[in-house]
Amino acid sequence: MATHKLLLLPGDGIGPEVMGEVKRLIDWINAAGIARFETEQGLVGGSAYDAHKVSISEGDMAKATAADAVIFGAVGGPKWDSVPYEVRPEAGLLRLRKDLGLFANLRPAVCYPALAEASSLKREIVEGLDIMIVRELTGGVYFGEPKTITDLGNGQKRAIDTQVYDTYEIERIARVAFDLARKRRNKLTSMEKRNVMKSGVLWNEVVTQVHAREYKDVTLEHQLADSGGMNLVKAPKQFDVIVTDNLFGDMLSDIAAMLTGSLGMLPSASLGEIDAKTKKRRSLFEPVHGSAPDIAGKGLANPIAMISSFAMALRYSFDMGALADKIEAAIAAVLASGLRTADIKSEGTSAASTTQMGDAILKEL
């Protein structure tokens, strides 16, 4: 049996707690002889800053590069609100994405029937929702240069951020999205602001070309990102897969997540290119929720997003789709049984702790 190397980066806030449940799941998989995972652990975000005055150390970057997959918790918190910009907690995550070449961010937004009530939207609008947002993750305004603040004198400063996209960056993310659509309901919606942004014009053009050349069997539709956002709120079930740039993807995937009523449930995968020789790709898996410093250390956090991020790792990095399906079924079964952490429970009912939720999922497996 091949050994798979994982780097665990729990990060800050509730990160370590929810990662704890993934560790127990890994131990169970190893003990059951289903696969062999070897784990290392590192620091990222505020915890790396506290230890080394950086948002991630060179040593941990090297481990991330060597690992078959990185499992990431969450970063940030008020404690580090005024550290220098270069070493703010988020910088660690952004460096991992960029240096590992993780250009494709997959964010499923699924509304579990048992939780539809938790949404701020009407049940009939979100029940059964199952969309996949494919966000470009290593380009756009996140990394484009110049990215500066200049002092102009007279109390005036000028801040500049630059959105840059090259044809090949749009092509490769479009292919990831079209491939996913083929395995789902065969529909892709591309979102940009071509009426205002040149990057939107190029985005639209390239996605249209990739479609015409390679994916004529998939239905392609274009929406402006602002009306796309409105349509997400109005009638989200019209979508199957959505592909969009880094910044629009940040906004739109968070909104899609909120529709489901349960941020604590949603995983994400960030994938690099497939190596022509080894057929492997770099990858990182993280929950969509943040570090929730207000509830950190209290055993209240919902570990489901973290556990299902690990399920995505099994599916996308280790070709263990069947085990991933099993874990997802176990989560659904535990929810159907009525167990709830504080974030998803209804008023007046009692809440399970992080560990109790982890226990229940393990037991179901």
Next chain:
Amino acid sequence: MATHKLLLLPGDGIGPEVMGEVKRLIDWINAAGIARFETEQGLVGGSAYDAHKVSISEGDMAKATAADAVIFGAVGGPKWDSVPYEVRPEAGLLRLRKDLGLFANLRPAVCYPALAEASSLKREIVEGLDIMIVRELTGGVYFGEPKTITDLGNGQKRAIDTQVYDTYEIERIARVAFDLARKRRNKLTSMEKRNVMKSGVLWNEVVTQVHAREYKDVTLEHQLADSGGMNLVKAPKQFDVIVTDNLFGDMLSDIAAMLTGSLGMLPSASLGEIDAKTKKRRSLFEPVHGSAPDIAGKGLANPIAMISSFAMALRYSFDMGALADKIEAAIAAVLASGLRTADIKSEGTSAASTTQMGDAILKEL
């Protein structure tokens, strides 16, 4: 009595129909001797392209500059989807905003009780919602240079858009927002992505300084634009006034609009700086909805957003707040009486036409 000069730019799609109802309202105001409005009319968007191969003619730009206020309908439609980028319908609107210096875009999102049911959100989440989004409108990625597509050879192109903000641009929009908050519930939420964008860092810094220097009596809060978007969907009533940049404002104000369940109801005002001598400011008023080409020419469009945009003109450009209040009360009364255009009617009921809705509001006045 002073004569006020208006330039009416109905634009495309349903623009002319909804503008028709504003014309009747103006005639009524003139006839009743309440004020004296002199109107001119021009072309913008696709209709300007059809007539002159531009998105707005120099003649109409001159009229807009000379007018006391511009009343704008809507632009765009599939007919003009493949006209050259420089003369696409939206370019006319963007030029008006930029050349008239309309840096402050006010977008109220109000949920009329009679219409709360039309929202995709649960009634208790949106009923009574009343927020004001203040969007910076002449800066950021909309107008920053370079804004180019370059051919790199080998089938590769590179698209660049540039987000630029100077201190003074952030200061003046912050002041508009703080002033509005003072007249409302005294709370301002500023949204940016300071964890990723340098313009977000400067935005945050400048808003904080303006607050400390001039508006300590207003409660100021900062949210990252992505979590701000989530909070808008989850619990929008936490907000009073939101201030944000041009692109985030585009996304967030559309989402806020959608929460109310009635895009056809929402007006907007775009304001320039107050001239130190004349105490006047340039201004443009437009509905938040688009040109809705699918229903254009059928008499189905809801004229309320257009009429209440005109009410905003009365309030912000002509110091006729009392008349604006009256018009808004007339709209609310007509809605309470049960009259509905097709976009807001519930299933099985019959719909009023554009003119019937205009009639009812005039009658109420």
